[in-house]
Amino acid sequence: MVHCSRERLDDKIKTFSKFGDTGKGGITRFSLSPEALQARGEFKKRMEAIGATVVTDDMANMYATIPGTEDLPAIAMGSHLDSVRQGGNFDGVLGVLTGMETMETIATEKIPHRHPLTTMVWTNEEGARFEPAMMSSGVICHKFDKAAMLASVAKDKPGYTFGQALTESGYIGSEANRLTADKYAAMLELHIEQGPVMDTEGYDVGVVAGVCGMINYEFTFIGQANHAGTTPMKYRKDALYAACKIIQYLHDELDKLDSALVYTTGKISAHPNIHTIIPDEVKFTLDARHYDPEVIKQVLAVIDKIPAEVERCAFSKEEAWARKSVAFAPKLVDTIEESSLELGYKTLKMFSGPGHDAQFAADILPTAMIFAPSEGGYSHCEQEFTSTEKCAKAVDVMLNAVIKLDKSLNA
Numbered sequence: 353m354v355h356c357s358r359e360r361l362d363d364k365i366k367t368f369s370k371f372g373d374t375g376k377g378g379i380t381r382f383s384l385s386p387e388a389l390q391a392r393g394e395f396k397k398r399m400e401a402i403g404a405t406v407v408t409d410d411m412a413n414m415y416a417t418i419p420g421t422e423d424l425p426a427i428a429m430g431s432h433l434d435s436v437r438q439g440g441n442f443d444g445v446l447g448v449l450t451g452m453e454t455m456e457t458i459a460t461e462k463i464p465h466r467h468p469l470t471t472m473v474w475t476n477e478e479g480a481r482f483e484p485a486m487m488s489s490g491v492i493c494h495k496f497d498k499a500a501m502l503a504s505v506a507k508d509k510p511g512y513t514f515g516q517a518l519t520e521s522g523y524i525g526s527e528a529n530r531l532t533a534d535k536y537a538a539m540l541e542l543h544i545e546q547g548p549v550m551d552t553e554g555y556d557v558g559v560v561a562g563v564c565g566m567i568n569y570e571f572t573f574i575g576q577a578n579h580a581g582t583t584p585m586k587y588r589k590d591a592l593y594a595a596c597k598i599i600q601y602l603h604d605e606l607d608k609l610d611s612a613l614v615y616t617t618g619k620i621s622a623h624p625n626i627h628t629i630i631p632d633e634v635k636f637t638l639d640a641r642h643y644d645p646e647v648i649k650q651v652l653a654v655i656d657k658i659p660a661e662v663e664r665c666a667f668s669k670e671e672a673w674a675r676k677s678v679a680f681a682p683k684l685v686d687t688i689e690e691s692s693l694e695l696g697y698k699t700l701k702m703f704s705g706p707g708h709d710a711q712f713a714a715d716i717l718p719t720a721m722i723f724a725p726s727e728g729g730y731s732h733c734e735q736e737f738t739s740t741e742k743c744a745k746a747v748d749v750m751l752n753a754v755i756k757l758d759k760s761l762n763a
C-alpha cells in the first residue's frame with residue numbers, strides 16, 4: 353500500500369486556507385471572487401510544477417492532467433474550491449487537494465500508470481453568490497440549462513450575472529474540454545462528511561455508495577373562516593385541525609417504513625392566524641429522504657392515501673421538488689472499500705444526505721465518493737475541522753483506489 357505525504361498535504365491545507373481567510377479559522381471564498389481566483393492560480397501553479405497540463409471548459413471547470421503510458425480515457429478526481437460565507441477549510445477544497453496530492457505522490461514516487469490522471473475543480477458548487485448550487489456540474493451533466501445559469505444574478509450586486517463573472521475571470525475554455533464518458537473512465541470525489549456519524553462512531557473513512565433521494569411536498573387544507581364564538585363545532589371547517597390530523601397520520605404511517613427514513617414537517621402557515629377566527633387555509637411541508645427509491649415510493653403511497661376531503665376541508669398537494677437517489681458505480685465503490693480495509697482503516701459504508709457534484713457526474717460516467725470525518729459534525733461554518741492525519745487517511749484511500757482502478761479499468 354502507498355501512503356501520501358502528510359507534510360505536503362498539511363502544507364496544501366494551510367496554503368489554501370489563506371485564500372479568503374476570515375481570520376477566525378474559516379474562509380469566505382465565493383466562486384470566481386478574487387480569493388477564488390487566487391486559489392485557482394495556486395492550483396494551476398502546483399499542478400504545472402508536476403508536469404500537468406491545465407485546461408478549462410466553457411463553465412470554467414478546471415482539469416489538470418498528467419499523461420499515462422497508454423492511450424486510455426483518464427481517471428478523474430476533484431471537488432470545488434468555492435465556499436459559503438464564513439465557511440470552513442475542508443468542504444470542497446479537501447477533494448481538490450486530494451486529487452493534487454494523489455497525483456503528486458504518483459509523480460514523485462514514479463508509480464507507473466496506464467491511464468492519464470486528472471484533478472478537477474468544479475465551478476460554483478455552493479451557489480453562495482450565484483444560485484443554484486452545483487451549477488456547473490449541472491450544466492455539463494445536462495441537468496441545468498446553460499443560458500439560464502449564465503443569467504443567474506449575484507445576490508449582492510443587482511444586474512451582475514454569472515455570465516459576466518465567468519467572462520471577467522479569464523477561465524472560460526472550450527466546450528470540448530468538458531468531462532465526458534469518452535474521455536474519462538471514472539470520476540472520484542473525496543469530501544468531508546459534513547455530519548456527526550463518522551466522528552462520533554470513530555470511523556476513519558466513509559465509502560459512499562450513493563446519495564439519498566428526497567421528496568419535498570407542500571400540502572394545503574382549505575376550510576371556512578368563521579367566528580370562534582358563534583360557530584358550533586359540528587358545522588366547522590377548521591383547516592388547522594384537518595392539517596393536524598394529517599401530520600399525525602403521516603407520522604403513524606411513515607414510522608412503519610424502514611428506520612433509515614428521515615422526514616420533517618419544517619414549515620407551517622395558518623390563515624388568517626388570528627385567535628378569534630377559525631383558520632380557513634393551512635399549508636405545511638413534508639421533506640422525506642432515503643437512499644432506496646423503493647422506500648421513497650412507499651412514502652408516496654402513504655401521501656396518495658390522503659383523501660381529497662379531511663374533516664370537511666379540501667385537501668390538495670403539490671410536489672415542490674424532488675431528487676432521485678443516486679447509486680454510485682459498484683466497481684468503484686468496492687475498490688474504494690477494499691483499499692480502505694487493506695490500509696487497516698476503520699471503514700463505514702454509507703450514503704450521502706447532502707448533494708455533491710459527483711451525483712450529477714454519476715449520470716454520465718462511473719462515479720463514487722470517499723468521505724473523511726468532520727470533527728463534531730460541523731460544516732458550512734468556521735469550526736469545520738478535520739486533522740491532517742485524518743485527511744491523510746482518506747487521501748491514502750483515494751491514492752490506492754486510483755492505483756487499483758488504473759490496473760482494472762479498461763483492462
Ligand SMILES: [Zn+2]
Nearest residue numbers: 443444477543
Ligand atoms: Zn462541498
